[in-house]
Amino acid sequence: MRPPRVHLVHGPTPIMHLPVLDQLIGAEVWVKRDDATAGAESGNKIRKLEFLLADAMAREARMVVTCGGLQSNHARATALACARLGMRSTLLLRVPDPARARAAPLELAGNVLLDRLAGAEIVFISPDEYRERGAMLEQARADAEYRGLPAYVVPEGGSNGLGSLGYVEAMREVRQQLDLGLAAGPRFDVVAHACGSGGTAAGVGLGAARYDVAREAWAFAVCDDSAYFKKTIARIAIEARGHDPSLPEVAFVEPGSGESVAPDRAARIIVDDRAKGPAYAVMSDEQKRFLVRVARATGLVLDPVYTGKALFGVAQAVARGEIRAGARVLFLHTGGLPGLLAQGDELRALLDR
Ligand SMILES: *Cc1c(COP(=O)(O)O)cnc(C)c1O
Numbered sequence: 001m002r003p004p005r006v007h008l009v010h011g012p013t014p015i016m017h018l019p020v021l022d023q024l025i026g027a028e029v030w031v032k033r034d035d036a037t038a039g040a041e042s043g044n045k046i047r048k049l050e051f052l053l054a055d056a057m058a059r060e061a062r063m064v065v066t067c068g069g070l071q072s073n074h075a076r077a078t079a080l081a082c083a084r085l086g087m088r089s090t091l092l093l094r095v096p097d098p099a100r101a102r103a104a105p106l107e108l109a110g111n112v113l114l115d116r117l118a119g120a121e122i123v124f125i126s127p128d129e130y131r132e133r134g135a136m137l138e139q140a141r142a143d144a145e146y147r148g149l150p151a152y153v154v155p156e157g158g159s160n161g162l163g164s165l166g167y168v169e170a171m172r173e174v175r176q177q178l179d180l181g182l183a184a185g186p187r188f189d190v191v192a193h194a195c196g197s198g199g200t201a202a203g204v205g206l207g208a209a210r211y212d213v214a215r216e217a218w219a220f221a222v223c224d225d226s227a228y229f230k231k232t233i234a235r236i237a238i239e240a241r242g243h244d245p246s247l248p249e250v251a252f253v254e255p256g257s258g259e260s261v262a263p264d265r266a267a268r269i270i271v272d273d274r275a276k277g278p279a280y281a282v283m284s285d286e287q288k289r290f291l292v293r294v295a296r297a298t299g300l301v302l303d304p305v306y307t308g309k310a311l312f313g314v315a316q317a318v319a320r321g322e323i324r325a326g327a328r329v330l331f332l333h334t335g336g337l338p339g340l341l342a343q344g345d346e347l348r349a350l351l352d353r
Contacts, residue, residue, distance in 0.1 A: 003162060003243055004054040008046040008081055009037045012173045015183050015330070018298045025311070026318040027329045030183050031300065032174065035307070035335040040114055041084075043335020044193075044200050045077035047166030048158035053081055055162060061152035063144040067092035067125070067133050069281065071305070071339045074157050074197075076111040079120035088149065089120040090140050092133070098124035110342025157197025159232075161239020167203025168210065168240065168247065174330065175211035183330070188214040190323055192314050193332035194306035195219035198229055200334065201269060202236035202250075209248045209267035214330060216253065218317070220310040221273040223280040229271045237267070256322035275313030281305045281339070283346070287312050292350050303336025304343050 013033045021029050034044050056064055064082050068075040068091070075091040082089040093112075095101040101124045108116060115122060129136055137153045144151035154163075171191075177183060191214040195201045201219035208214045221229050230252050237250045251262035252269055262268045277284045283291070283304050291308040295301050302308035311331055317323040 003051055003165065004058055005050045006054045006057065006085065008041070008050050008053075008084075011037065012177060013037055015174070015177055017183070018300065020297050021294070021300065024294065024297060025315045025329070026325050027314070027323060027327045029314070029329045029331055030188070032170075032330055032332045034170070035333045035337065037335070041077045041080035042337075043073050043077060044167075044332070045074045045158055045335075046081060047170055048163030048199055048203075049077060049081050049154070049166070051162045051165050052154050052158050053085055053087070056087065056152035056154075057085065059150070059152060061087060061150050063088045063090060063149040063151040064154055065090045065092070065137055065140040065144065065151050066154040066158075067094070067130070067137060067156055069094050071111045071281065071342050073111060073336055073339060075120070076114045076118075076338060078154060078158070079115045079118035082120075083118040089118070090123060090144065090151075091115055091120050092123050092125050092130075092136055092140060094127060094130040095124045096127065098126050098129075110338040110340075112342075114338060155197075157199055159197035159199025159202075159236060161202075161236055161241075161243055164199045164203035164206070164236050164240045165243060167200050168207035168244070171204060171207025171211045171213045174213045178213070185328055187212055187328075188330040189327040190214055190216050190218055191330040191332065192218040192220065192310060193334055194310035195221050195229055195271065196223060196306060198232035198236055200332075201229065201271070202233045202240060204332070205233070205250060205267040205269040206237060206240060206247045209265065210246075216268045216270055218270045218272055218314070218323075220275050220313040221271060222276050222306055222309050224273075226271040226273045229273070233269060233271070255317060256320075272313055272317065275309050275316060277309055283308060288347060288350055290315070292347065300333070301337065301340065302333070303340045304346065305339045306336050307333055
């Protein structure tokens with residue numbers, strides 16, 4: 001049985017080719033505009049929420065509980081989508097010092113402004129508590145039920161097997177766009193994107209193999225490391241096959257390792273953690289300059305947490321010869337604009353010139 005789905009994404013999202021970007025990167029880069037899946041709730045998360053919130057509604061939830069960093073795009077998308085669908089939301093947001101955050105007035109910028117606008121209840125949690133986020137989410141669910149609100153837990157990033165089906169469907173959408181001739185070729189060599197909780201990577205890997213969209217899927221980690229994400233993506237892919245047994249196996253391959261290593265028809269996934277920069281949500285100076293250069297040369301606005309690092313990673317992989325010069329790359333622009341708008345001060349020095 002196909003899992004139920006609610007309609008949140010204005011699709012198909014466009015695929016764009018910007019010749020100036022090809023020169024900056026050294027490959028033939030096509031950009032799938034998943035930063036434009038919708039309005040303020042836009043980005044990759046609502047593809048997963050189409051399945052997750054349909055499940056919440058099927059279970060008659062009145063409250064949805066989820067978690068993320070303070071400027072979480074996922075939390076914001078969940079809060080807005082819940083408001084649309086008539087459910088309440090509770091967001092467990094990670095901050096360095098929850099007691100201090102509770103004492104000071106909340107700085108209403110970027111995603112947090114939209115969270116509050118959507119009426120979400122915000123609970124600050126510490127980095128230590130965040131490591132136990134499964135238990136924290138379960139506690140918040142129990143608290144809501146105690147208040148008489150049947151509650152549904154959406155995991156970090158919406159990244160479980162059910163959520164990842166949103167990106168299997170996105171790859172089906174790309175297959176249709178290729179068949180219509182919208183990307184000047186039968187398939188891509190590589191599909192590349194940022195990876196923060198693994199659900200997009202699992203869905204893209206599985207969907208790209210299933211629909212013959214690209215030979216390899218590159219997931220650029222923006223936190224944790226390759227070992228963590230291989231484990232996480234493998235687990236999510238197994239869950240996804242529980243919902244859809246026809247999905248392929250996953251094989252993790254190393255950058256530039258050629259065709260031979262993976263079994264036929266398996267989803268070939270590369271996890272690359274070399275572009276994650278100094279810290280989560282912090283860019284190196286080189287990455288900042290890259291983000292500014294791309295915006296000024298093409299009008300394409302990347303974000304400092306995810307897409308700026310991932311496209312920088314693509315450029316590095318081409319420079320190293322791990323992605324062949326001139327290869328056809330589909331870059332998934334997964335969103336994140338509100339996070340950029342909350343980081344103006346980090347870019348000031350580069351923009352004053
Ligand atoms: C969440 C997010 C990602 C990463 O997706 P995951 O499925 O969490 O790995 C990439 N880009 C943006 C803008 C995001 O908000």
